[in-house]
Amino acid sequence: MKNHQRPLYPHEETWEEWEDAKFEAEATLRKNGVRDPQGREFDDALLKLGIENPDLLAEYVLEARGLELEEE
Known part of the structure; x- marks a missing residue:
């Protein structure tokens, strides 16, 4: 198994x-x-939260940029 290390x-x-x-x-x-x-x-666990909730993940990124999620 390959280990991945990335900074936050x-x-x-x-x-x-x-x-x-x-x-x-x-x-x-x-x-x-x-x-x-x-x-x-x-x-x-943090990565799994993002994997299981991609829409919420996108919403948080948009929020950080001062944008709102466009409803589909």
Whole structure:
């Protein structure tokens, strides 16, 4: 299996929100017996969210540019 490493370049506000969300997710994981989540697991989960929700992903990119999603 090939490993892919790519950097992330979020806006500062987004990064701070991500850190807060990750903290909450880590608390949920601890409650469910996972005390050592790996960065790769979070990265994979983020990518899966985008894969499963491409319209929402596009909506967030448009929103960041000050644009609105055109309804089909």
